[in-house]
Amino acid sequence: MAETTVTNWFGDLVSHPKVVVEAHSADDIVAIVKNPGQYPSPVRAIGSNHSTERCGIADGGTVIKMSQLDQVLDISNDTVTVEAGAIYIDIAKELEKHGLQFYVNTEIGNITAGSAACCGTKDASMPGELGQVGSYISRIKLVLPSGELLEVTDEQPGLMQKVRSSYGTFGVVYEATFRVRAIQPLSVHHETFHIEDFVRQFPALLARGESLMFYIFPYDNLVTVEFRHYTPGASGDPNRTIWPLRNYLWATAGPAVCAQASAEIDNADVRNGVLSSFNAWWRLKLENLIQSDNTVATDQIIRYPAISNSKYTFSFWAFPEDTYPQVLAAFFEFAQKYLATSGYRINMLCVGYRVAQDRSSLLSYSYDGNMITIDPVFTANAGWSEFLGAYNQFSSDRGGVPLMNQTFGLTRAMVQKARVTGCGRSPRLASPLIQAAAFSTNISVIFWRPRRRPAPKKTLSDGEGLCYRHRGINARSNTTS
Ligand SMILES: Cc1cc2nc3c(=O)[nH]c(=O)nc-3n(C[C@H](O)[C@H](O)[C@H](O)COP(=O)(O)OP(=O)(O)OC[C@H]3O[C@@H](n4cnc5c(N)ncnc54)[C@H](O)[C@@H]3O)c2cc1C
Secondary structure (H helix, E strand, O other): OOOOOEEOOOOOOEEOOOEEEEOOOHHHHHHHHOOOOOOOOOEEEEOOOOOOOHHHOOOOOEEEEOOOOOOEEEEOOOEEEEEOOOEHHHHHHHHHHOOEEEOOOOOEOOOEHHHHHHOOOOOOOOOOOOOOHHHHEEEEEEEOOOOOEEEEEOOOHHHHHHHHOOOOOOOEEEEEEEEEEEOOEEEEEEEEEEHHHHHHHHHHHHHOOOEEEEEEEOOOOEEEEEEEEEOOOOOOOOOOOHHHHHHHHHHHHHHHHHHHHHHHOOOHHHHHHHHHHHHHHHHHHHHHOOOEEEEEHHHHOEOOOOOOOOOOEEOOOEEEHHHHHHHHHHHHHHHHHHHHHHOOOOOOOEEEEEEOOOOOOOOOOOOOOOEEEOEEEEOOOOOHHHHHHHHHHHHHHOOOEOOOOOOOOOOHHHHHHHHHHOOOOHHHHOOHHHHHHHHOOOHHHOOOOOOOOOOOOOOOOOOOOOEEEOOOOOHHHHHOO
16 A cells, blocks of 8 residues: 655654545544554544644554544533534634633644643643643543543543543544633733843742743843733723734744745854844834733634744743743753854744643643743754754753653653653553553554454543443534534
8 A cells, every 4th residue: 555645734744654534423433443454553643733743643554634523512601512623723713702712722723622632732821720721621532442432521530631641542532522711801911031030030920920921032031921811800892903913923924034034044143133133023022012901812822824834843841830940041051052052043932831730631741830841933944953852951951841742852761751750750650551652752653453352341540430431323413412
C-alpha cells in the first residue's frame, strides 16, 4: 500500500501513515480499530493537527481524521456536549448565542474537543480558576483499542485523571462534555517591567490576585504583564474591538513581519534592529490599546486559517512559580548569550502563562503547585530547532516540566527527569499505559491494538466503578436529547 504524507498545521512535522481515514461516527472508529488488515497499527486520531511535537505521527499506520465529527450536540445552562472534531472557536461562538462562555479561553480556536479531552493545554488561570482546558471537561466518550466503548465522567476522578493526559493512547475520543459558565465582562490591561523590577516586584504582582500572562522580550530585558479579571459590575456595551486587534497583530501581522524581516535582511544588526522595533511597537500597542474593563472572553479565541502566509510555532516549558523570576532572568542571559555565540535570535517574542495548581490530569504540569511557562515563539527562522535543543536543556536543568504535545524535540532523559522532579511522582504513574506515554519521546507508537482481544473487563483501574459499556450504538443517536 502506498504511503501518504500528513503534516501538522505549521508544516514542520511530517507523518507517513499507510492509511488516512475520515471518521463520521463512533461506529466508523469501532470498525477501523477492529480491522487491522485494512487499517494497520499504530492508529492515531488527529484533530486540527496544531501540535508542535510529534504526538500525532502514525508512520506506517492509520491516521483517523476527526474533522467530520464536529457537531454541537447539546447545550444546557452549565454544560456543552460536542463531537470530538468540533473546534473550540466554533463551540465558543455557539455558546455565546446562549449567553455562555468557556472557563478557559485559549488563544487557539482550532483545538478540537477530542484533543482538549486528552492533551495538555495552557492559558493564564483566571482568579480562583484553572488554566487547562481539559480540567473543565466532565465527561468523555472513547472507542478503546479493542473496539469497545468507554464513557468516563467526573464521578470517576482517578480514571478521568488518566484519560485527560492520555494523548490518544487510551483510545479515540468521540464525544466530550465541557462545564461552561454565563458570560461575564472581562477586564484587561498591560504594564511593562524591566526584568530587574519584575524580579523585585514579582510577589506584589502575584498579590494583585489577577490572571497573569507575560509577553517576554529577552533581548530588550523587558516583560509586559497582561492582567485580567472579571468585572461583573461593568455596564454598557462591551468593547469588541481590542481582542480582534490583539489577535490580528499576534496571529497575522506579527508572524508576517518577523518572517519577512528574517528572510530578507542579511545584515544581522539591521535584522535584529527591525525585530526589536517590532517588539517595541508590540509593547506600545499592548500598553495603550489593549485596555478595557468590559470585554468578552470569547473574543480572545483565534481562528487560525488552514492556509496562511503568516504562521508561527513555539515550544513550552513550565516552571514552579516560586523559582520563576530567577529562571526568567537566567533565561534572558541564556538567550542573549546564545545570540552572541551563534547569531540565532528568537524572531518573534516569548510568552508565559501563570497556571494554577491542578490535579485534574495525571500528567498535569501544575500537579504539584502553581506553574508559569516560558514559551519561545518564532516563525521557524534558520537555527530554531538547534536553539530549542539548547533551551530544552536549560529548562530541564532548572526543574522545568514539558508538554508532550507542545514541547519540541524532547529527549527521553528530559521526560524521565520531569517525571521525577516535576510533573510526576511515581504513584501517579501507576498505569503502565500512561507510564509508557510519559517515557516515550514518540508517543504515537503507543496505541497498538491488543494481540488478542480480551473480553471487556468491569474495571480498568482504581476499582472506581467504571462506566465501561459494550454498545454497538451510534454516538450521535446516543447523545442528542
Ligand atoms: C498557532 C498555534 C497556537 C496555539 N495556541 C495555543 C494556546 O493558546 N493554548 C494551548 O494550550 N495550546 C496552543 N497551541 C497548541 C495546541 O492547542 C495543542 O497542541 C492542541 O493539542 C492542538 O489540538 P489539535 O486538535 O490540533 O490536536 P492534534 O495536534 O491534532 O492532536 C494532538 C494529540 O491529540 C491526539 N488526539 C487528537 N484528537 C483525538 C481524539 N479525538 N481522540 C484521541 N486522541 C486525539 C492526537 O493523536 C495527538 O496525540 C497552539 C498551537 C499553534 C500551532
